[in-house]
Amino acid sequence: MEKVILLADDDIDDTEMFCEALQDIDQSIKCYCSVNGNEMMEQLYSLERVPELIFLDLNMPLLSGLDCLRVLKEQQKYQQIPVIMISTSSHKNDMDAAAALGAICYFVKPNNFKDLKNILRSITANLDEKLKEVIINLHSGGSKHIFYLE
Numbered sequence: 168m169e170k171v172i173l174l175a176d177d178d179i180d181d182t183e184m185f186c187e188a189l190q191d192i193d194q195s196i197k198c199y200c201s202v203n204g205n206e207m208m209e210q211l212y213s214l215e216r217v218p219e220l221i222f223l224d225l226n227m228p229l230l231s232g233l234d235c236l237r238v239l240k241e242q243q244k245y246q247q248i249p250v251i252m253i254s255t256s257s258h259k260n261d262m263d264a265a266a267a268l269g270a271i272c273y274f275v276k277p278n279n280f281k282d283l284k285n286i287l288r289s290i291t292a293n294l295d296e297k298l299k300e301v302i303i304n305l306h307s308g309g310s311k312h313i314f315y316l317e
Contacts, residue, residue, distance in 0.1 A: 169195050170193065170196045170197065170219050171196075171197050171199070171214065171217075171218040171219055172196060172197070172198045172199070172218055172219060172221070173198075173200075173201070173207055173210060173220075173221045173222070174198055174200045174207075174221075174222045175200075175201045175203065175207035175221075175222070175224055175227060176200070176224035176253065177224060177226075177227045177228060178224070179202075181276060182200050182202075184280060184283060185200075185283065185287075186198050187280075188280065188283045188284045189291065191284060192287055192288045193291055193292075196291060199214075202227070202228075203228050203229040204227055204229060204230025204231060204232065204234060204235030205229045205230045207221075207223070207235060208230070208235065208239075211245065217244065217245065217247075217248060218248060219249075220248070220294055221239070221249070222250075222251050222252075222253050223235050223236055224252075224253050224254065225252055225256075232252055232253075232254075232265075233252075236250055236252070236265065236268045236269065237268050240268060240269040249272075250270045251270065251271060251273070251274050251290070252265040252270045252272070253274045253275075253276055254273070254274075254275060255276050257273070257275045257314065262314055262316060265316060271302060271315075272302045272315060273313075273314040273316055274286070274312060274313055274314075275312045277312050282312065286312055289301050289305060290302070299315075
């Protein structure tokens, strides 16, 4: 069965690398990409079914990742979708804000394609009740890219 993932990131290079990594990992993943939160919300509303996972870049024009997360968590239909915030920085204030709004994880973008693939492989192989456990294991296992948000 096809797995649906949404990605909102205004950095085109990061988006291309992300989507390429997902395709290398699992051909059944359909990744819908958008360049800002407004576009991502429009894609979400047009989908026939709720996605398994959403990745939101923290800093985007028009509707930031945090603002988009706030909108998602206010709508009952989308409250249960796991959301992973992505960013190039690991500022504690940003992580705290993401956690307060309901993100399950904070993902600092790796520069290395292999690292990105390994992390995405672990996450996308567990798009079920094991997702939280996998993120905790990545975080406690020393990954400098994954921060579990409690």
